[in-house]
Amino acid sequence: MDKLKILIAASEVVPFAKSGGLADVAGALPKALRKLGHDVRVVMPRYYIVDREKYGLKPMAGSLGVPMGVIGEEWASVYEGVLPGSDVPIYFIEHERYFGRKGLYDENGIAFSDNDNRFIFLSRAAMQLAKKLRFKPDIIHANDWHTSAMPIFLNTVYAQDPDFEYTASVLSIHNLQHQGKFYKGAMDVLGIGWEHFTADELEEYDGINLLKGGIVHSNAINAVSKKYADEIQTPEFGWGLENLISHYSYKLFGILNGVDYEEWSPAVDTLIPSNYDIDTMAGKKICKQALQKTFNLPQREDVPVIGLVGRLAEQKGITLLAEAIGGLLEMDIQIILLGTGEGWAEHFFSNIASIYPEKFGTYIGYRNDLAHLIEAGSDFFLMPSLFEPCGLNQIYSLRYGTLPIVRATGGLDDTIDNYQPYTGRGDGFKFYEASAEALYGTVKWAVDTYYDDKEGMMHLVKNAMQKRFSWEIAAESYEEMYRFALSQRFGISKKRN
Numbered sequence: 001m002d003k004l005k006i007l008i009a010a011s012e013v014v015p016f017a018k019s020g021g022l023a024d025v026a027g028a029l030p031k032a033l034r035k036l037g038h039d040v041r042v043v044m045p046r047y048y049i050v051d052r053e054k055y056g057l058k059p060m061a062g063s064l065g066v067p068m069g070v071i072g073e074e075w076a077s078v079y080e081g082v083l084p085g086s087d088v089p090i091y092f093i094e095h096e097r098y099f100g101r102k103g104l105y106d107e108n109g110i111a112f113s114d115n116d117n118r119f120i121f122l123s124r125a126a127m128q129l130a131k132k133l134r135f136k137p138d139i140i141h142a143n144d145w146h147t148s149a150m151p152i153f154l155n156t157v158y159a160q161d162p163d164f165e166y167t168a169s170v171l172s173i174h175n176l177q178h179q180g181k182f183y184k185g186a187m188d189v190l191g192i193g194w195e196h197f198t199a200d201e202l203e204e205y206d207g208i209n210l211l212k213g214g215i216v217h218s219n220a221i222n223a224v225s226k227k228y229a230d231e232i233q234t235p236e237f238g239w240g241l242e243n244l245i246s247h248y249s250y251k252l253f254g255i256l257n258g259v260d261y262e263e264w265s266p267a268v269d270t271l272i273p274s275n276y277d278i279d280t281m282a283g284k285k286i287c288k289q290a291l292q293k294t295f296n297l298p299q300r301e302d303v304p305v306i307g308l309v310g311r312l313a314e315q316k317g318i319t320l321l322a323e324a325i326g327g328l329l330e331m332d333i334q335i336i337l338l339g340t341g342e343g344w345a346e347h348f349f350s351n352i353a354s355i356y357p358e359k360f361g362t363y364i365g366y367r368n369d370l371a372h373l374i375e376a377g378s379d380f381f382l383m384p385s386l387f388e389p390c391g392l393n394q395i396y397s398l399r400y401g402t403l404p405i406v407r408a409t410g411g412l413d414d415t416i417d418n419y420q421p422y423t424g425r426g427d428g429f430k431f432y433e434a435s436a437e438a439l440y441g442t443v444k445w446a447v448d449t450y451y452d453d454k455e456g457m458m459h460l461v462k463n464a465m466q467k468r469f470s471w472e473i474a475a476e477s478y479e480e481m482y483r484f485a486l487s488q489r490f491g492i493s494k495k496r497n
């Protein structure tokens, strides 16, 4: 089949800038699509933390004009590089006033007040860049609310533009909680006309909702796991958009994220003290020791270590953990937490670490090397999320033989098979109710298994390490979705010349 030209835009991309899983996906999916032969280009902002020298980024000649409605035309510089380990071009939109900042979205937990303009700018710049490059995409692929204006622009300001004559649009929803809701004045910055400020397009409670507009205007939507695609059509997980999403369910997909196993495999991981694999597990013990040492915990081989890595946000079930932690720490276990986020949680868990120095280790902050060490050195990995569109850490954990203990929601439910003691099947431990009791009970079950069911543990670890969620397979599903989007937009008869 003919190969596609795909323009992917995202607010964060590994390894250049990352706050969560979106960056992992935006860094890995393009490479997998490239391996299928497609011509993929990626666009992201040039934040201060994007190191131009380290990645050998080159300035593109000329500047990029970006119409910003009532603000007028803004000008950006563009830097060009490649996604490491590939020939996929990535373009960085540089604009001092919008992106010349330390934070991606906020500073000290307070969102930038001009995030509407910043990301409308990014979305419009991505479209303008395609024109400048004379890259006529078959697909523009937006991610989350930040780039949701792209499908909106395609249907409005570029509707008659010959450069986008054969272009269809796709939107990935990585997290429905964040929708890009702003004061309606942002309509004038979009510059698409107030006729689109209606309840069935961009308007919500007299404000603008960019993600909503993206859902309406894109030709296909992906919700990063099958279960999450179902969940977001219900009031519990829909954040007010459940009816709209149900209405558009005919174009809704649930393609599960893959994992970049070149980065997240104990056999090749360069960030852990000893490599190991399913047949050479001795290295895992060395990692466990190093982990305990790093977090100043007693270096005991016989104690189960439970790791947690993630944004300290309500979504991640940190309130359940906070409620359960006292009881959990009565068991003979060690818990290690790496995270940053809500202030109360940072204080609370630091405090727990000082009360239980022998049992609870924490690092408040963002550290990729520690994330790898925790994956490798822990026996279990806890994700008690209230909702989880896909979740990547539990998938990494499987590969490291670190058994996930998860709440059965979204991608956590889709990727983890519950342990069945009588058959030896399964690769983790699940609970269903969002309660501290259920969390406690399931950790207890895992810990009991660790101490009393060595054979069961062996099966679990083996099953976990053999499971794969490769991007190669996910990328094929993306290709199908792209072709679906094209057929939605053009039917089957219209073909590019």
Ligand code: ADP
Binding pocket: 019, 020, 021, 022, 024, 309, 310, 311, 338, 339, 340, 365, 366, 367, 368, 371, 390, 391, 392, 393, 394
């Ligand atoms: P989300 O995108 O909701 O944050 P995911 O599980 O999809 O959740 O992805 C989180 C990613 O961010 C993982 O790669 C994880 O290792 C990483 N991560 C999150 N918090 C930290 C941290 N404090 N330090 C290092 N890596 C982190």
Ligand code: GLC
Binding pocket: 020, 021, 022, 025, 174, 175, 224, 257, 388, 389, 390, 391, 392, 411
């Ligand atoms: C989001 C979700 C997470 C998902 C990631 C990548 O941030 O919270 O579950 O894995 O995006 O799709």
